[in-house]
Amino acid sequence: MKKIFIASAFALLILASCNKDKEILNTLNDYNIGQQSKGYHFGDKLQIPQDVLDYAEAITISYGDKESSNLTIDPNFFSLGENDVTFNIKTKGGEVLTQDATINVFAKANARKVPYEVVNQYPHDADNFTEGFEIHGDTVYESVGLDGKSKIVKYTLGSRTPLLEVKQPDTIFSEGLTVFGDKIYQLTYKAKKGFIYDSNIKLIKEFDYPEEIVEGWGMTNDGKNLIVSDGSKYIYFLNPENPSQIVRKIAVASNKEGYDQVNELEYHDGSIYANVWQKPIVLQINPANGEVIGIIDFTNIAKQNTTGNDDVLNGIAFKGENMVITGKNWSRIYEVAIK
Structure with a gap:
């Protein structure tokens, strides 16, 4: 017992x-x-x-x-x-x-709402599933995605007629691109490799992604490093001489929200500008620490151009001090003055 x-x-x-x-x-x-x-x-x-x-x-x-x-x-x-x-x-x-x-x-400083005014509009080829978008002077470099339809197009802003067009293999889904010096760098979606071209879009060589970067999304540069997104909360800085090497990385958050699916990128005047996949906003990001210091809400423009799940805002460039935006399969390009 x-x-x-x-x-x-x-x-x-x-x-x-x-x-x-x-x-x-x-x-x-x-x-x-x-x-x-x-x-x-x-x-x-x-x-x-x-x-x-x-x-x-x-x-x-x-x-x-x-x-x-x-x-x-x-x-x-x-x-x-x-x-x-x-x-x-x-x-x-x-x-x-x-x-x-x-x-x-979260970031300590409040992210300011950045007002803007549309100052000009230009035609855009609505067949272009825009992934990378960059302007030098009046010359546009655009990376167009989708399997079997991927290509790089060079054209004059205001015209739909290509000055140069290079189609890519059917196995390649093109993503972000950037013009760095006299070379053009381009990402691919899931092939785990990128391409380096000369100014005439003639292939110089390929490079492998760092293991940490699973997919290629957006791309820009700050004059020193390539800057790449992969659909996560991270933005990576790569060595342009050896793009397989990560120099550093930052995560992106405002004072109220952490952001993942960071996509198309543009570097301008000391800031990284990034859109977020499926959201009609562009973030202004401090490249030193990833803090969002400004948010530009393009809902009104997106509503005029988005009818489904894929034709979303996805192109950021600068023409002087004005931002230029477009989207996947949009028929218009918008030049806006940031106030």
């Missing part, structure tokens, strides 16, 4: 311990949900629930291949936007509990 009582007491103790473990994990899960909207800034202390702190002997956080016991939002550990982490809780009883969580990190 005594043995049965001891066994029953032990079973109750285990059950109570399991329930406490579950309660702690639920507390962290609730915390995770609550932080989705609130978010943190770099330098903030993580607000761990007191129940968890009382129950834990030690807490560490795993993020990617890194682990830290520092419960402060450190820019050397976290990045802007969503950070999918795992809390590792060593209980005072010696057990280790794990709980997945999402930590949102």
Whole structure:
């Protein structure tokens, strides 16, 4: 009888311990949900629930291949936007509990709403599924996508007639491009390689993407590095002499929102401008840290040109100080003065 009582007491103790473990994990899960909207800034202390702190002997956080016991939002550990982490809780009883969580990190400075005025319109070939878009003087370089239809087109702004057109193999889905010095660099969607051409769009060589970049999306340059997006929250800076090498990367977020699916890019006057796939906005981004410092809302223009899921805003260039935008299969190009 005594043995049965001891066994029953032990079973109750285990059950109570399991329930406490579950309660702690639920507390962290609730915390995770609550932080989705609130978010943190770099330098903030993580607000761990007191129940968890009382129950834990030690807490560490795993993020990617890194682990830290520092419960402060450190820019050397976290990045802007969503950070999918795992809390590792060593209980005072010696057990280790794990709980997945999402930590949102936002920019400190408010992103300003940037007003604009349409000052000119030009024709655009509505057959062009625009992926890359760049203007030098009055000369447009456009990378056109889709399997079997990919090409690079060079034409004069205001004309639909190509000055030069180079079709690409049917296996290639063209993406972003940029004119860097006397060369044209171009990305591909899923082929994991890019192309380098001369000014007459004659192929010089191919290059492989860095392993970290899964897909090619947008491309520009700052005169020193190639700047590339891959549909994630990251923007990568590549060595133009060896585009397979990542120099550095930044994640993109405003003071209220983290952005992924960062797409077409343009560098102008110290800022990176980027559109977000399926959104009629252009972000003005600080290239030093990824913070969104301005948002240009082109909803009114997009409504005039978008009828489905694919014919969306996807072209950013500059003509002097004015921004020039278009989209996939749009029939118009718009020149806008940024106020």
